[in-house]
Amino acid sequence: MITLEDVTKAYFSRGHREPLVAVQHVSLTIADGEFVSIVGPSGCGKTTLLNMVAGFEAPTQGQVMLDGTVIRRPGPERAVVFQQPSLLPWMTVEENIAFGMMLASGRQGVDASKVKEMVEVMGLQGFESHRPYQLSGGMQQRVAIARALMTEPRILLMDEPFGALDAQTRSEMQRFLLDLWKVNRPTVLFVTHDVEEAVLLGDRVVVMSTRPGEVAMDLTIELPRPRHWDLVLSGTFTDYKRRILAVLRPS
């Protein structure tokens, strides 16, 4: 379980007399296996929030905890997927996928059969020896997700992972992520700008206010799973979307 207790994060930058408060007084509890979408205006501190759970940043006030223990650094049970796939350009698809595992347990710790299995799960067969520049954006992101999943993280922190993809690829990747989640059930924190994506994927949508970001709304999405894209046409879906947009863009 992830808990944020009255978390505030301020950045102190050289040349700025006043600290920049990115998020303030955020309290959240995220249960194991839950899929939580986070939406909010640009600059409201979504990435900051994710970075604190990842252990890249420490809160200025309050606490971010995992199973009751304060998060102080990154850990193997938490994997991060960024908007840009951030693959190593000189490595092949297989090597990129194995990279996280290699960092964790050395070259001899890489389980080749697991890499092969992951290549198959991700639909990357035939591209094992390709380098990132030889792949489409969607395939690159699949390699990045594969790398994150190789260490079997309990928690997947995704920062607009599909933001740079075209609509068709994005929709495929959403389906693909839900399929993966259904099997392994990691806890997912998913940052997105897209309200439709947030509702389609999440068990919950956390809506943040403009900076300094606070939790403006925490909405449970009671739509049945598996969720297909045509769900977006339903009245219930539209209603969720309308409620979130009313908070994001008050008239």
Ligand SMILES: Nc1ncnc2c1ncn2[C@@H]1O[C@H](COP(=O)(O)OP(=O)(O)OP(=O)(O)O)[C@@H](O)[C@H]1O
């Ligand atoms: N390392 C840093 N040092 C100083 N200020 C920072 C740092 N990281 C983020 N900020 C500031 O904190 C605020 C929140 O940034 P953050 O990236 O968390 O927002 P966001 O909601 O993810 O934005 P976007 O949706 O545009 O990606 C912004 O004003 C940003 O300039």
